[in-house]
Amino acid sequence: MVEDARTKCSYCGEPATLKCGGCKIDVYCGTDCQKLDWASHKTTCKEISLERTIERCADTLQRAYLDFREITYDSPIAKVEVKNDRIYIYDGPISMRKNGIFADFPNHLITERSVKMAVLCFLMCNEPIALFAKLLSTLLTHLKLKIEEVSVSLQNVPRKTIVVYPNGYEHHNFPGHKHEIFCVTSVKSGKKWAIDLAGGQYGLCQPCWRWEEYEKRYVEEVITVHLLGTNETYVKACSQVEGTPSLTRPSTQDAASHLKAAFHKWVETLPAGLPKMLILDDEKFKYHQDCLLKDVNAAVRKFVDNSNYTTEARKAARYERDNPGVSSQRLQDIRNALFQRGYDSSPRSTAMSMLSNLADGGGDLNLDLEEMEIWLSAGLRG
Ligand SMILES: [Zn+2]
Ligand SMILES: [Zn+2]
Numbered sequence: 418m419v420e421d422a423r424t425k426c427s428y429c430g431e432p433a434t435l436k437c438g439g440c441k442i443d444v445y446c447g448t449d450c451q452k453l454d455w456a457s458h459k460t461t462c463k464e465i466s467l468e469r470t471i472e473r474c475a476d477t478l479q480r481a482y483l484d485f486r487e488i489t490y491d492s493p494i495a496k497v498e499v500k501n502d503r504i505y506i507y508d509g510p511i512s513m514r515k516n517g518i519f520a521d522f523p524n525h526l527i528t529e530r531s532v533k534m535a536v537l538c539f540l541m542c543n544e545p546i547a548l549f550a551k552l553l554s555t556l557l558t559h560l561k562l563k564i565e566e567v568s569v570s571l572q573n574v575p576r577k578t579i580v581v582y583p584n585g586y587e588h589h590n591f592p593g594h595k596h597e598i599f600c601v602t603s604v605k606s607g608k609k610w611a612i613d614l615a616g617g618q619y620g621l622c623q624p625c626w627r628w629e630e631y632e633k634r635y636v637e638e639v640i641t642v643h644l645l646g647t648n649e650t651y652v653k654a655c656s657q658v659e660g661t662p663s664l665t666r667p668s669t670q671d672a673a674s675h676l677k678a679a680f681h682k683w684v685e686t687l688p689a690g691l692p693k694m695l696i697l698d699d700e701k702f703k704y705h706q707d708c709l710l711k712d713v714n715a716a717v718r719k720f721v722d723n724s725n726y727t728t729e730a731r732k733a734a735r736y737e738r739d740n741p742g743v744s745s746q747r748l749q750d751i752r753n754a755l756f757q758r759g760y761d762s763s764p765r766s767t768a769m770s771m772l773s774n775l776a777d778g779g780g781d782l783n784l785d786l787e788e789m790e791i792w793l794s795a796g797l798r799g
Pocket of ligand 1: 426427429
């Protein structure tokens with residue numbers, strides 16, 4: 418954030434206190450000077466306010482996701498250890514679970530915020546993309562931006578995260594470091610930003626980056642670029658697979674519907690609706706952001722406290738015992754069908770480019786998702 422120290426009119430140089438409502442950086446002595454300066458100030462002003470809007474959006478969604486994940490947490494954890502650049506998360510017995518699926522997040526084992534983020538985000542990069550694709554598109558719809566979902570492999574990351582199961586088996590988030598992020602491109606200027614909501618597991622805790630900087634520092638390869646909504650389709654499809662590996666998905670999907678409903682209320686019905694929030698002064702924005710997150714979190718918390726997945730958990734465990742490996746294979750099939758190739762090079766390219774145009778023009782995203790689900794089931798059959 419830029420520290421504002423300007424006290425002189427950007428046009429005439431006289432003492433001034435009125436801040437430009439767009440960039441909130443330049444100051445004017447009055448509207449006359451602002452009008453006269455507009456022709457030369459316009460471009461910078463719009464660029465600054467665009468970037469700030471994207472940053473605030475990313476920050477809000479990251480905070481919302483971390484809170485959501487904490488409230489719906491589902492891994493019983495016995496111990497967390499930080500050794501140099503590595504975080505070891507030791508899974509505890511499933512008897513630590515409550516309501517069949519949820520587990521208290523182990524705040525008593527963690528002191529540092531970045532470690533907490535790593536534990537919350539471990540192998541979860543699809544989920545926030547799935548949760549927030551539609552919302553992100555709604556919030557930024559008036560800004561002429563292209564939003565895509567991008568699979569990247571990372572390198573030189575500050576941190577690695579490892580889960581150690583009770584039987585000693587280690588699950589790493591590396592090598593490979595395959596990661597899902599949003600890429601936001603200004604149609605007008607071509608400027609790009611990376612929105613990384615689950616980067617905490619790699620020590621990348623900042624939610625919004627200039628694309629070039631993110632790419633230069635951490636991206637080994639951009640693997641594929643996907644149409645907005647791909648991760649949502651993936652997570653939905655996974656939630657319908659029977660068996661233990663996907664057990665967490667239906668409960669998360671249920672919780673997600675409460676999160677989305679709470680967000681929706683803020684987008685449209687409250688006086689300080691979410692799109693308007695994004696252009697407020699810093700202090701007001703932070704206040705409203707806190708209120709928003711409090712509301713959203715309360716809705717999710719209420720759902721989690723009142724739900725019980727014990728029956729589903731038992732059923733899934735039985736299915737897994739009777740059909741070993743079947744559900745993991747199905748999840749892998751879904752993943753391959755959706756992620757192996759990006760939308761530019763895929764066999765569905767004609768349909769996809771049509772849908773992509775729709776999405777670019779702020780078209781109906783529901784339609785996109787429906788179409789994609791049809792494509793997905795066809796792909797699995799073939
Ligand atoms: Zn002036
Ligand atoms: Zn301005």
